[in-house]
Amino acid sequence: MADADERILVVGPSWVGDMVMAQSLLMSLKARHPGCHIGVVAPAWSLPMLSRMAEVDEAIALDVGHGEFGWRVRRKVATLLRGRFDRAIVLPRSWKSALVPFLARVPVRLGFTGEQRLVLLNRRRVLDKGVLDQTVKRFVSLGLPVAEAASGDFAIPRPRLAVDPDNLVELRLALGLSSRPAIGMMPGAEYGPAKQWPPAYFRQLAIWLVEAGFEVRVLGGPKDVEDGEHIAAGLEHVHNLCGKTRLADAVDLLADCQQVVTNDSGLMHVAAAVGTRVHALYGSSSPDFTPPLTARAHIHRLGLSCSPCFARVCPLGHTNCLNQLTPQRIFAALTAPPEGREPA
Template sequence: MPVQFMRFIDFWLGAPCCLLLTLWLRVARLFRRPRPRPERLRRVIFIQLAESGAFVAAQAAMRRLEERHPGAEPWVLTFGLGGQVLDALRFPRDRRIVIRTDGLWTFCRDTLAAIARMRALAPDATVNLETFARFSTLLAALSGAPIRAGFFRFHDEGRYTGGLLTHRLVYSPHLHAAQTYAALVESLAEEPGPEPAAKVAVPLEDLELPRVPSDPALRARVEEMLRSLCPGWEPSWRLVLLNVNASDMAPNRRWPEANYLELAARLAEPPDVLVGFIGAPGERAAVERLLRELPHPRVHNLAGRTGLPDLMELFHAADLLVTNDSGPAHLAGAAEIDVIVLFGPETPKIFRPLGPRVRAVSLELACSPCISAYNQKRSPCRDNRCMKGISVESVLGMAQVALGRRP
């Protein structure tokens, strides 16, 4: 379903649904005792629906759950794309609940099935990684979990989500997303109350960064694909990946396509450099049209040629990724590759991909960041100078430094 339609539904139907469910739960407590708080956590469902790239940062929170609550089993509730990201991160398939969004009927049917599945699992807690999203808050309440952690608008900082959370946190726009998610896990050990939960420090350096090791079988498949595209290619060549795309949730995160074409042409000048444009299957045609403006024997369209597990291995095989702020940037942070991420409407202070070889680029204009958790990542800007102002020369210079470090 289109992103704007989902936002519309969440805005207009979400608020009354949160209010009605809040009233229903309060009335129900008059006639039956709520499920008691468990002595120890056994099953915790992490809810992350739209921002599938956030699962990379959420891995640190899941590890913290296992550290703080030995024996606790993390589960995930997500949309269809999130399931593919979990494949790339090698998260167990038998601990996922997936809601497909390809059609209203499918979406409604999968939502009801997801609620039934959660209630059958009888989770001890839910961790809502979505910020002020009403749909995910409703799902958490309908799961039947006695502990429900999430972000709450204490003095109108965010959107109304009813009284459906038991552990309410203040959302801080000054913390990295990984710290924010870890704080949610920290709150699970506390007793519910009117005060904001998780009044603890969560240093970023204390969080275990997610790493996905290379897979020899996937590497062979990736190398075969590269040879089929460029018969002269050898593993000794330098491989540069470019991601011209960004999700429909915030299209103004895109660097101009003309800049990517110029960057590709400049990077492909040495005879031992192969440049590939990556993307989802639905983005393949758009990338194909773009590359008609740059016919080059060592610049190729890789969009749609790999599933996300193969894409992760492609990151291991490559030397550099230049990308907009989007899901592939976060996935690449878990692989052995240099990454240059271009930020504009959002801030790298919150969403910078984790990893020692990631470099974030931002002009830090006075109007940026203009999209956040408070406005559902909707911006009135139609002239994203924060992205247009990032010069090809500056990105090329950083790319050449990264490629120069290769043995």
């Protein structure tokens, strides 16, 4: 077993959902080595989220844009970290993601094989996709002994992001939110349109929810503003918050929602990690690979013969896997009595 005061550097992923799932690895490391110090190298945008993870002792910004090489930035970060960590766990499988631990001269550098990282990583594992069939399992396995990881039979801690109640009070006032019970909607999906339920369906669902006495909060990034406007236009008690909040704000706003309706997206994983009841809409992707890590998840998928295809854009041109998933079905699920209780 590693020393209790071991210093572990984790190179984090570049997507919101993957960063949430990476917390499962951090939780596993802390459970096995309670006195260890965990540092996480991650994109600058993710630092507010990392601040909500109790297991992170130190967050180091790698301010490199998605797809950029950023040699000078990586070398600068590596210089700052040199001599400070005993081992590194590299979660992304790209060549450049292993550069910082290598340049920082971390003695043990572990990751999956990929992109000719023979020199950059001195501990490499072959990824058995049949055994490690979920992203979160792959992350957690890198913190385990080889034999245990290879078995695929190990506990997966569920992510749990901390909520800031003071920030939530300020947000409710600043955004003009009401005292109605809130439903969150996340219409975006960074990967591509084949993962997106039609905005018109979200809008129809919002209309019914307002009539049923709910407030609707549409959350997403700047790319989702137009869809958010389409959903909220002219509707009282429907707030388009896309592009108006920080990632940490989204954590608090989602924790304040009774339920959320979401595509398979990063914010889906955030909602799961704050304990909100999640209605996850799956089309081109699969809940077998990237499920919301919560017992309060309701998966909605049609299971057509052509899905999951994992394509960014429907290769058949119809996206029936989502277009045929009706708003009526989701509304019925949202307004159904809680499990274990009969209607009043």
